[in-house]
Structures are given as structure tokens and as C-alpha cells.
Amino acid sequence: MPLIDFKEYAKEELKRLNLTLFVTRNCNLKCSYCYEKASERDKGQMDFSTAQDTIAYYMERDDGHENVSIEFFGGEPLLVFPLIKEIVEWFYSHSWKKKTLFGIQTNGTLLTAEMKEWLSKYAKKIIVGFSIDGCKEAHDLNRNNSYDLIFANIPFLKKHWPNQPAKITVNDKTIPYVAQSVIHLENLNLNFNGGLVLEDIWGDAERKKKLLEIYEDQLAILVDFYAQRPLLFPPSPLFAELPEYLGKPTLEIEQLKNESCRFCGAGYEMVTIDIDGSRYPCHRFLPLCTGRPLPDGPVNRQTRWEPEKCAKCNLSPSCPTCIGFNYQINGDTAKRTTHHCEAFKLGILASCKLEAIRFNQMKESEFAALPADEKNNRSRRLDAIINIIENGL
Amino acid sequence: MKKLTFNAELRDGLKNLREKLGPTISDDALSHVVGGYCGGTCYITCSWYCRSDQSTQEVIIPWPPKD
Numbered sequence: 360m361p362l363i364d365f366k367e368y369a370k371e372e373l374k375r376l377n378l379t380l381f382v383t384r385n386c387n388l389k390c391s392y393c394y395e396k397a398s399e400r401d402k403g404q405m406d407f408s409t410a411q412d413t414i415a416y417y418m419e420r421d422d423g424h425e426n427v428s429i430e431f432f433g434g435e436p437l438l439v440f441p442l443i444k445e446i447v448e449w450f451y452s453h454s455w456k457k458k459t460l461f462g463i464q465t466n467g468t469l470l471t472a473e474m475k476e477w478l479s480k481y482a483k484k485i486i487v488g489f490s491i492d493g494c495k496e497a498h499d500l501n502r503n504n505s506y507d508l509i510f511a512n513i514p515f516l517k518k519h520w521p522n523q524p525a526k527i528t529v530n531d532k533t534i535p536y537v538a539q540s541v542i543h544l545e546n547l548n549l550n551f552n553g554g555l556v557l558e559d560i561w562g563d564a565e566r567k568k569k570l571l572e573i574y575e576d577q578l579a580i581l582v583d584f585y586a587q588r589p590l591l592f593p594p595s596p597l598f599a600e601l602p603e604y605l606g607k608p609t610l611e612i613e614q615l616k617n618e619s620c621r622f623c624g625a626g627y628e629m630v631t632i633d634i635d636g637s638r639y640p641c642h643r644f645l646p647l648c649t650g651r652p653l654p655d656g657p658v659n660r661q662t663r664w665e666p667e668k669c670a671k672c673n674l675s676p677s678c679p680t681c682i683g684f685n686y687q688i689n690g691d692t693a694k695r696t697t698h699h700c701e702a703f704k705l706g707i708l709a710s711c712k713l714e715a716i717r718f719n720q721m722k723e724s725e726f727a728a729l730p731a732d733e734k735n736n737r738s739r740r741l742d743a744i745i746n747i748i749e750n751g752l
Numbered sequence: 753m754k755k756l757t758f759n760a761e762l763r764d765g766l767k768n769l770r771e772k773l774g775p776t777i778s779d780d781a782l783s784h785v786v787g788g789y790c791g792g793t794c795y796i797t798c799s800w801y802c803r804s805d806q807s808t809q810e811v812i813i814p815w816p817p818k819d
Binding site (some may be wrong): 377379394428430432462464486488490523524526528552553554555556557572573575576578579580582595596600619622623624629641642643675676677678679680681683684705708709712715716718719721723726734735737738739741742744745748 | 753754755756758762763765766767769770772773774775776788789790791792793794795796797798802
């Protein structure tokens, strides 16, 4: 689709408010990569009246949002299951002028028979997402030996929310398990996405070089795995989105950056309410995460491309970044962190190689049968891949 | 250790295929997230990225766009 259509597409997203209720800071796990400060745990939970006032405010105000997606987040939200139940049942005892969908992001280890029964009843109104870091060895390394607990609950979660991707998170400890983990989740027939943390997990130059070599090896194993299974698609952003614009014959990278869309809703279509009712652009701006007070000025405005490394990089228009983490590390939401730079490039190479193999596996007659716009799209992607092979990243 | 390299056979195969497909119709088509993306690294299922596959739900619009 042309750039302008992409922007039109994004406008649809602007009709929905993503309201996150940070219902508790407590968690029953201590995942090694968690960005929430452990010292801020045990600070209580949100009051029912705070949740009521917040929801009523956003549901009733005339702000242009036609839909509200209400997310329960923490900490581990199921630690305050009675509060969640009370909020949802109160909500559906009233009529509202906006459409709504609830969500719970959980580690999946605390589900009881009572919770399952209630969630089953509300399965079309509440989406439950969960985290699993792959094979037992990898998951247990980072998530408090909780694999067996989440594994037991997967059939229930898959049954009710088959389309909600589970989250796989990789850090330095689990890089050697990436291939085994992804293949394990594919064998469980799970829908999942996720990738490397953005934090600086790399250590000194020698350690980083070694970790990147292992990561490349793991991704190469997965390229072979997915190449043999044409109906499966690898998780994103572990396999990074192919920067298709590199296939544009008249690519002007500066123009592309100038015309690019805001890709994240934080501060605009996203708002997070902390346990005390205070408001943040998204949960990554909570002092619990950043260790900083809220920024003074507006957030989430990509008016410039920083640091210099990103300004000069042809990949920055497609590179993952988190504005909350940018603020935490750089004190500026627009100034990007770059710890993941080399790993991201490996993710692009993996996508590029897999797609190249799949292109070569396609029969000429299959291409001939493609509609013109699809053939055009494939040609563009092919141009991008050839560009990357010939010129590097 | 395996490497993400592209051998001559793969590269030549792509070039042959590209020649057969002919020129692209226009050069402004992009079905890709432009501006970056969060990558889902915050672990929350916000509607901007991690609900991308909930397109069957009433209020959900696929994000980011799929090929």
C-alpha cells in the first residue's frame, strides 16, 4: 500500500483508546529481565473506586475515541483477581456509549479453577495474554522455575484465546536456547511473538561478539527450520520485519523519515493509570519502571532522529524502539536506545534469508498466477532482499 | 557456528526470478511499518502491536499490517 494509505490505516487506530489499569505492583515471580524495580513491589493495589472513576471518565468523555481497550496490568494482575472480577461485573451492569474489550496480561501461573470458570464465562469480553519463554530450560532460567505451572495452563489459554499471541522474551541468558525455544513453541502449536529485550545485556566487546555469534547461529538454525515448513511464519521481532522500502528504486531515506508515521500510541491513544489514580503516557513511564518523574513536555514526538547513529542508518525507519525506555535511559523519548542494533540487523538477515529461500522454492507458475498488485509487492520485497545481499546492512 | 550468509546459488536464483517478474508498477508501494515499531518488548498486550492477531474481535484492527 502507498505511504498515504498507511497513514489512513493508522487513523483507524486513533479511534481506539488503550486504557491500562496498573491494578497491582505485586508479582509472584521475579523474572530476571523485568524492567519494574523490585524495591517498588508490595505497595498495594488499586482501589475499586479508583478503577470505577477512571473507567467512567474515559468511557463517557467525548474525545473522538469510539472504542476503549481496557487492560489489566501489573505486577501480576491475577494476584488481585477479586478486584478484576468486581470491575468487570460492575462494568457490564451498566450501558456505555463506546465499544469495549478487556485484556489481562498474566504470567499464567496463578490460574485457579474459580478463575478459569469466570474467565471462560467472559472469554469473548476479556482477552488473556500470557508469557512463556520457550523450552523449559530457557523459561526456568529467567522466570523463577515456573515452566511447569504455565505449561499446565496452556490448554485452557489456547482453547479460549487461540489468536492472542503468547510472549517469548529473550535475554543474554537464553540466547543459546533461542532455536530450541522457538521450535518448542511451534511444536506446542502456539501463536506467539517476541524477541530480545532492548536493555544492555551485552557486557564488554568480547562478550558481545560471542553472544552475537551464538545468536546468529540460533537464527540460522531457525531459518532452516522455517524453510522446511512453508506454512509457518517465524515470530516477530525475533525475525525482524523486512525493510521493504530498501527495494524502492527512488528511495530517499530522509523523505521516508519525514513521512513516517507515529507507530506507538503512548501519550495519545494510550494511557496508564497507576494504583493511586495518577496518569502516565503508558506503563513504561511509571517511576516504577523509569526511576524518573514524568517528562515536562509532550512525549512521543519523532521530530528528529537521534542519536547520530540512528540518523545515518537506513534501517531506523523500521527499527523497534520503546519511547518509555528511551526516556528512562536518555531522558528523551525521541532519542533512541541502540543496545539492540547489531542483534536487530541479524534479525533482518534472518528474515531476508528465509524469504529468499522461500522465493527460490516457489514455482514459476505460482508467480504467474499472482494478481498484479501481489506480484508488484513480491517484486519490491525481492528488490529489497537483493539490495541487502549485494550491499549489506 | 552457523552463519546467515547467502550463497551464489541463492543469490543467482533470486536475480533470475526478479528478471522474470519484470519491472514494478510504481515505486511508492510500502506495506511495511514505517517509523519503527515497539517490538512488543513491554510485554503488555496493547492494541498497537501485540493484539495484531485479534482481528476477529469487534474493536480490533490488525496491527501492524500483514503482508
